[in-house]
Amino acid sequence: MMPDADLSxxxxxxxxxxxxxxxxxxxxxxxxxxxxxxxxxxxxxxxxLSAQGWRGLLAAVRAGDPDQA
Incomplete structure (x- = not known):
């Protein structure tokens, strides 16, 4: 995960x-x-999430395996 930042x-x-x-x-x-x-x-x-983390999360969701994220 990435550090907190202003998301307003x-x-x-x-x-x-x-x-x-x-x-x-x-x-x-x-x-x-x-x-x-x-x-x-x-x-x-x-x-x-970093860009790499986001891509990993999407890949895991699409594969139906959240343990891969």
Whole structure:
């Protein structure tokens, strides 16, 4: 994970597969990586990933194996 930074100006977006509800995560691409937060609790914090970490997370999700992330 990457260190904390000011994400107040980040452009957050939900997946088009989220179904329009608030039961999903949101992502913002910042500083060469990504920040991820819970859409139900946007003020509850976010975790940040480097670009390599983001690609690894996506690969694990697509493969259906979160233990690879």
């Amino acid at each position: 100006g980040a452009h957050w977006r939900k997946s088009s597969f989220s179904g329009g509800g608030n039961d999903c995560v949101e992502v913002a691409f910042v500083d060469g990586g990504a920040a991820v937060r819970d859409s139900k609790d946007p003020e509850g914090g976010a975790f940040r």
